[in-house]
Amino acid sequence: MIKRLTLMTITFAIAASAFGQGPRAKGKGGPLSIEGQELPELTAFDESGKEVALKQVLKGRYGVIVFGCLT
Amino acid sequence: MRNVPSLETVYQDYKNKDVAFFYVYKALAHPGKSGLVQPLTLDERLAHVAKAKTQLGTKIPWLADSMTNDLKHALGERNNSEMIISPDGKIVIARSWSDPAVLRTDLAGLVGKSANTTTIADLDVKTESTRRPEKVATGVVKLIPRKQEAAVLSVKPIEVKSGEEPQPLYVKLRAEVDSASLRSGKGELYLGFFIDPIHRVHWNNLAPTLTFEIKTPDGVTLSKTAGEAPKPEDVDAxxxxxxxxxDYDFGGSDSPGPLEVTVKYFACDDDDKWCSAATQKFTVAWTVNRDAGKVSKERPSGGGGSGGMRTSGQKGKGKGQMMSSADMMKRLDANADGKIVESEARGPVQRNFARFDANEDGAVDAAELKAGMEQMRR
Incomplete structure (x- = not known):
């Protein structure tokens, strides 16, 4: 029993530390399978058409990316 | 992107807490909506970005996905997803549908709560109407009913010179078939020539009407290889x-070559500065373009007929061997909430999640699962 409780505590601690501040908030959309993975090396274009490395523009700080289009 | 104003409030409150925000402009989800058509060049996609900025009044900076849609493919294939990346480059949150209220909560947990809570009313959002000029009519040509699940073929422009310069791609070709007919090699091919509003041009109905010609590869036959569009009555533009x-027939070929389509038309710019004749060429390959987007719901939908999708797990499998949608729901719905989110999906449902999730709310409910499985059985 003690062993099981210890294991549960460790599991919870790992999950909480992975997020930083506890479990993720629930949202309208379900989680995508890429969650928890390393951001791949990807290239996009800024508004002027200049090629940018996604990792570089986000480097060293938290980044929020939202996909969208006009339709 | 109905949630833009709410996202902009989160941006206002967290941009000073060293959080970088970006919209990523991706391939159109529903081409045809508001008359918009899929861009074929990076310049055209950047023109969409500029239009999005003015139309939506955004302050969050935009990035444009590459023309090979690398970000979309690598980051979940969803239309309005959002993710948070940690400073060390890890995707800590990836939601299939953007939810600004939850994003705010997530950011508060990660970087600390913002001292401000901006509301939409606080934002000085300046949006701009992008309606076509009144002289350019719409809804005057009867559209051919299409189905949302039609397979869209890969179309590529062939450069045509207009003088010294390449002819701008004022017209875009969309080619669709239904998946079942594509497998059988015999069926109906839809060809839609769309005048692209991003170039601010329209058809000139005072000049000869649009015509097309198709060169077919060896073995492929078409019921017609040339055509002329009827001219809308009493409408100049x-x-x-x-x-x-x-109708098409591969003639038994397993790997038919592409069609070459030439279209000739007369167009004018919306500012009435020029009208001219134009010629464009396209190749149409008999392969499905997964980034083409679904037919806009604004269009009339087709009734009857077949559609559906091909899945690798389905090949050679008889109808009787497939489980019922109710059994599939029981198997995949791990938390028994009556819907399957992407992390619960497995097999064909996982591989084709975006197609199963017809209303794009990030989860497949019982009706969507049933409809998706019925399509797979065809």
Whole structure:
């Protein structure tokens, strides 16, 4: 029993530390399978058409990316 | 992107807490909606970005996905997803549908709560109407009913010179078939020529009407290889697509070559500065373009007929061997909430999640699962 409780505590601690501040908030959309993975090396274009490395523009700080289009 | 104003409030409150925000402009989810058509060049995609900025009044900076849609493919294939990346480059949150209220909560947990809570009313959002000029009519040409699940073929422009310069791609070709007919090698091909509003041009109905010619590869036969669009009556200028149906037959070939389509038309710019004749060419390959987007719901939908999708797990499998949608729901719905989110999906449902999730709310409910499985059985 003690062993099981210890294991549960460790599991919870790992999950909480992975997020930083506890479990993720629930949202309208379900989680995508890429969650928890390393951001791949990807290239996009800024508004002027200049090629940018996604990792570089986000480097060293938290980044929020939202996909969208006009339709 | 109905949630833009709410996202902009989160941006206002967290941009000073060293959080970088970006919208990523991706391939159109529903081409045809508001007359918009899929861009074929990076310049055209950047023009969409500029239009999005003015139309939506955004302050969050935009990035444009590459023309090979690398970000979309690598980051979940969803239309309005959002993710948070940690400073060390890890995707800590990836939600299939953007939810600004939850994003705010997530950011508060990660970087600390913002001292401000901006509301939409606080934002000085300046949006801009992008309606076509009144003289350019729409809704004057009867559209051919299409189905949302039609397979869209890969179309590539062939450069045509207009003088010294390449002819701008004022017209875009969309080619669709239904998946079942594509497998059988015999069916109906839809060809839609769309005048692209991003170039601010329209059809000139005072000049000869649009015509097309198709060169076929060896073995492939078409019920017609040339056509002429009917001219809308009493309308000098319009922006409706010119659409055609052609029967095709691969003649038993497993790998038919592409069609070459030449289209000739007369166009004018919306500012009335020029009208001219134009010629464009396209190749149409008999392969499905997964980034083409679904037919806009604004279009009339087709009734009857077949559609559906091909899945690798389905090949050679008889109808009787597939489980019922109710059994599939029981198997995949791990938390028994009556819907399957992407992390619960497995097999064909996982591989084709975006197609199963018809209303794009990030989860497949019982009706969507049933409809998706019925399509797979065809």
């Amino acid at each position: 319009d922006a409706d697509p010119r659409e055609f149906l052609v």
